[in-house]
Amino acid sequence: MESAFYGYYFISTDCLSNKWKTYEIERFLLAYGGFEQEGNGSFKHKSVFCTIHLMNVKSYTSWNSNDYNNVETNYINILTSKKPPKEIKNFFGKLEIFLGWHIREEIDDIIY
Structure with a gap:
């Protein structure tokens, strides 16, 4: 998903x-x-623009906010600025290490 202002990422x-x-x-x-935490599986950063949604999806190409599961997660959606601040880039690295997977950018609604 391309935007001049927002960066769409997932893991x-x-x-x-x-x-x-x-x-x-x-x-x-x-x-x-x-x-x-703002709600079930929804998190917001207190000082920089970054929201995170934890989901247990049935398809990587079709999901919504109702896909939260308090037991299991297989998809994390991240919305931040197009050029994430250093603080968020550092966070990305720590989250990747914690989960053992890489964060990727969503491009044109196609997940690679």
Whole structure:
């Protein structure tokens, strides 16, 4: 999804049946600092523009905010500025290490 102002990113497991424990990701986000929970699986950074949504999707190409599952997560959607600030780039690196997968940019609604 291209935008002049926003950067759309995601991190997902290699297949839908592989999952992370939702509560572990939620604890990581809250312990990392800067993020506050806004709702089921939704987090917002307190000082820079960055929102995160944890989901357990049935398809990588079709999902919505109702795909939250308090037990398992296989897809994380991240919305931030087009050029993420250093603080968010550092966070991306730590999240990748924690989950063992790489964050990728969504381009033209096609997930690679």
